[in-house]
Amino acid sequence: MTSSAHLKELGEFLKARRSELSPRTVGLPDSGTRRRVSGLRREEVAQLASISTDYYTRLEQGRMQPSVHVLQTLVRVLQLEDDQRDYLLDLAGKSGARPRTMARQKVQPQLRRLLDLTATPAIVLGRRMDVLAWNALGAALVTDFAEVPEKERNYVRLMFTDPALRKLYPDWETVARTAVAQLRREAGKYPQDPRLVSLVGELSVRDEDFRTWWASHEVSALSVGTKKLRHPLVGELTLDWDTLTASTDADQQLVVWTAEPGTPSYDGLRILASLAADPTDVRRPG
Incomplete structure (x- = not known):
């Protein structure tokens, strides 16, 4: 029912x-x-x-x-x-039964191995777009997720509360509005999830843009796309992003950023990778 x-x-x-x-x-x-x-x-x-x-x-x-x-x-x-x-x-409950209770998510071993083998920025997103895992290049590109308390390690929350992410995306409004639409898609699956309700309530109070965009009821799924970034270490980047869903847990998705070979963005990622290889050389974006 x-x-x-x-x-x-x-x-x-x-x-x-x-x-x-x-x-x-x-x-x-x-x-x-x-x-x-x-x-x-x-x-x-x-x-x-x-x-x-x-x-x-x-x-x-x-x-x-x-x-x-x-x-x-x-x-x-x-x-x-x-x-x-x-x-x-x-x-409407017409796309298959959803579990009533949700256990704490753990990264699927297959995704963890793939994440470690991926020579490009990558993160694993779980329910309500929580950041479950990342590789060194993913942290170097976006933000040092390890510095964020686990309960606050949510991609949409960081989009609205982390000044580094606001500076990272030149068209922050478009990126953030899409993230809200993706979170709304998650809310359709688990509208009574207390952590999701708390997240929406917190961001609605803290940020007028979030409150307005959430009220518009736009929805979007994580799939593929292109984003422009302004990285503090390697400059302007145009990256394609793609999403792979774990076959053992449809609520875990590997998000990977790549660049067209031979482009300045491709070279920028290679420079960033060399910096990420030595953590003492990588500063938190912003």
Whole structure:
């Protein structure tokens, strides 16, 4: 049975996505009259989904568990992307059972060996994007995770509280907003996780940007991408990042940064690697 917390978040998520659409984007006639709220009205979404307005209203109020058919229809009506679709299915309890209790995560041995063998910056992220492990080059690139207390060793938390990370990313706002969307994806899996609830509460109080972006209900999965960094030791870097999921624990992911061979960024990583080989030469970024 889906929890009330899941259903409440499902309703908020539907409301947020509805507010982003207009009659024109979904093929409805626009009367031209000014609307009191932005986006589609509830009755318009219900009409497009071929369900009653009362049914859809109860969905947004967190008082109804939708069927798979209704969910699939809403995915189409609200023009959800793949990550958003998966998040919606998670909230509705339609993507497989989730464990009620969560034991403390330990890095999978396979990931640990791969991490140690990887000749490029890499970290292992766990539930709620906790940083579980890293290699020397990963610490040299991002921050010295060993200096961070274990309970605070969370990637999203560091993004908002560590001045070094704010300086590391020239487009910090985009990177941080994506991190919030990725954390929201995690919240869809475990909305009652007390550590996640505490993390969201802390960051919402401490940072206005986090509070605003969290309220937008954007979601994104860890996958692949490109980031620009301004490293204090080796300068400008453009790095591709990729994610590998542990087959024995889907909540553990190895994130690896690489650079195109022959580029200045590739040379910069080689210089950083030589510095990381001698810890006395590597300063904490920033």
